[in-house]
Amino acid sequence: MRPIQIYFTIIFGDIMKKVFKYIIFFAFTLSVALLPCILKTNDNNNISLINLAGSFDNTNCDITKQWDVDLTQECIDTTKIKTESNTLGAFIPNNDTGIADTSLYNALVAIYKNIDTSFKENKLYKNMFASISELNLRNNNISSISGLKNLNLDSLTSIDLSFNNLSSIDLNEFSQIGKNNESDNMLHTINLSCNKITTVSVYALPSLQNLFLQENLIKGIDISTLNLSTLNISNNKITDLNNVKLPISTTALDVFALNNQISSIPDSFEASNINLVLGMQACDKEFTLSDNISCNNIPDGVTLNIYQNNELIQSISSSQNITLPCGIYTYTYYDSTGNNLYKASASAFVQYKPGTFKVIPTMPSVEIVANNKTCINEFPDKVLGDVTISITSDAGATNYYSLDGENWTQANTATISKTRTYSIYVKSTINGMDSAPRVIQIRASVNNTIPDVLILIIVIVIIIVLIFGLLPLIKKQLQKGKNKIYFDK
DSSP: OHHHHHHHHHHHHHHHHHHHHHHHHHHHHHHHHHHHHHHOOOOOHHHHHHHHHHHOSOTTOOTTOOSSSOGGGTOOOGGGOOOOSOOOOSEEOSSTTSOOOHHHHHHHHHHHHHHOTTOOOSOEETTTTTTOSEEEOOSSOOOOOTTGGGSOOTTOOEEEOOSSOOOEEEGGGGTTTTOSSSSOOOOOEEEOOSSOOOEEEOOOOTTOOEEEOOSSOOSOEEOTTOOOSEEEOOSSOOOOGGGEEOOSSOSOEEEEOTTSOOOOOOGGGOSTTEEEEEOSTTOOSEEETTSOEEOOOOOTTEEEEEEETTEEEEEEETTOEEOOOSEEEEEEEEETTSOBSOOTTOOSSEEEOOEEEEEEOOOOEEEEEETTEEEESOOOSEEOSEEEEEEEOSTTOEEEEEETTOSOEEOSEEEEEOSSOEEEEEEEEETTEEOOOEEEEEEEOSOSSSOHHHHHHHHHHHHHHHHHHHHHHHHHHHHHHHHHHHHHO
């Protein structure tokens, strides 16, 4: 049995050596991996998303709640995409010679993979979309459409690029789209709504009928080379309709220019074939209790009536400012004789469209107490121990808070004990209307005096010292065991 004991002792000693080596390696690797996490001071995607959402000027980009057009007619149905037994054609690279925008490139690849489930490449080829009639590219974070004309889109009649990140558009990119032959062009609808477009370079597109540009940052546009039937420029930055150049000749053109800041109507819009639709000039669809509701640029002789539950609440004319309690309201324009100025079949060249807006509570303010320090609405330091919050909001409001977006708790004050980084959400409610949430990030700390990075380094050093200190002792004891076995033998 002694040789067996010697054998296992030797093997065990070697295993222990390897184990300690792995321990050292694991400790070092773990410390390196954790270091970025400690250095990172703000790691909360929910916060980032909420702050990002609040930073946009165009906060009314809701595809289900457009004021000015029935978007059910614009939405692209991917089930209408049909394929034929054509070859894929030449390879289109993801660079300046092909399609440079990676988001656009990836979106097109994803669409084709839905068409052909057997296709496994992450590449584009010229003829992939040759038989497509409608192309839906909405909400893909696309910032450029440069190179789109490199694709064969001969059958395309409609393209949807809404809810992207486009800042400028050159319609020349669509010049080769929808061309089954030299004289025929099938592209009739381009949807560029809900982007960040400031400029539009217009190219002659003979077949184009509908151009949707609502919810952008446009101050003017020249469509004199187009023969449109519908132009939607609502919710932009237009102050002067003289900056909107109309087609030289058109049978009938509907121009939706709601919610801009238009103060006068030039003669070019008074033609019988031009139907201009206005409404809620310089107004948003959402106000807070602290806002003055100002519907500027209401022409003389026109009154804006505001209703709640079909009851007349207020009438506004000219540049009056009013305040309203929280709730949902509708509005309608009337002339001096009491006639509704919006009629579906009206022959008047200007129509004032009715709509809906809401008034919500003001975002509450929060006093935060931690580490014997008091801050308002944010706490920049790391926290050790309890955090106390006090919520202040509009008179008559009911206040709530939530930890990490979980269930809401009704309270004006709260004390929170957490040992980790977390988020506090607060809101107020009046008449069933919620305010926008305020979000405070609380970053936990091991202590208030020694930096977390230094603590990590100390811990690593202690681990290494212990390992290297204990290892010789263990090896010495193992060696004594071996010598004793040999001696006994």
